[in-house]
Amino acid sequence: ILCRYLSESLKKSLDETVQKNDVVLFMKGTPERPQCGFSRAVVQILHAQGLDFSKVQTFNVLEDNELREGVKEYSQWPTVPQVYIKGEFIGGCDIVLNMHQSGELEDLLLKGGLVEES
Amino acid sequence: MSAGITKEHLEQTLREKLSADHVEVTDTSGGCGQNYDVIIVSSIFEGKTLLQKHRLVNDAAKNEIAQLHAFSQKTYTPTQWVELSNKK
Numbered sequence: 507i508l509c510r511y512l513s514e515s516l517k518k519s520l521d522e523t524v525q526k527n528d529v530v531l532f533m534k535g536t537p538e539r540p541q542c543g544f545s546r547a548v549v550q551i552l553h554a555q556g557l558d559f560s561k562v563q564t565f566n567v568l569e570d571n572e573l574r575e576g577v578k579e580y581s582q583w584p585t586v587p588q589v590y591i592k593g594e595f596i597g598g599c600d601i602v603l604n605m606h607q608s609g610e611l612e613d614l615l616l617k618g619g620l621v622e623e624s
Numbered sequence: 625m626s627a628g629i630t631k632e633h634l635e636q637t638l639r640e641k642l643s644a645d646h647v648e649v650t651d652t653s654g655g656c657g658q659n660y661d662v663i664i665v666s667s668i669f670e671g672k673t674l675l676q677k678h679r680l681v682n683d684a685a686k687n688e689i690a691q692l693h694a695f696s697q698k699t700y701t702p703t704q705w706v707e708l709s710n711k712k
Contacts, residue, residue: 584682584689597675600696
């Protein structure tokens, strides 16, 4: 139980990943084939926002247990999916859904130049 | 794997650790007890961002969440909760 998953090298590569990519999504499965309802919900919301998925760097945590546990430690967030936008941790499914409904997510994506005004 | 977290246990943990006025836990697992939806109303959410509020909840129920398959939360301040109830 005391073993730590977040090695220095993984931390460094996560730092680089979230800084270099506009949108990073850690999920169960792939955008084409999500393997959990929460991950699917986040993919659907990002699609609904009109986000171009070529701008989204996704990682399937089911294929990499070190990543699955490491990303939880990195974000200090206990669950997957996890969304990063412009280097900043946004949250999991509940937060993304809530921000989608309130319009905050659209504002954030517009501000970052990731979607166009409809 | 442990036998799982009971609804009552989760409810009590959240109520105590978050000084919540109101906690509603719904078991969405169909009885196996590993999937919960929770609504929490507490004045400690006042002035916090959504991420900060959810972090408070995650922190309070850290040990419990680790044992669940799924956990979904809605957090409200007492004022928001009254507004929401009036809308219904």
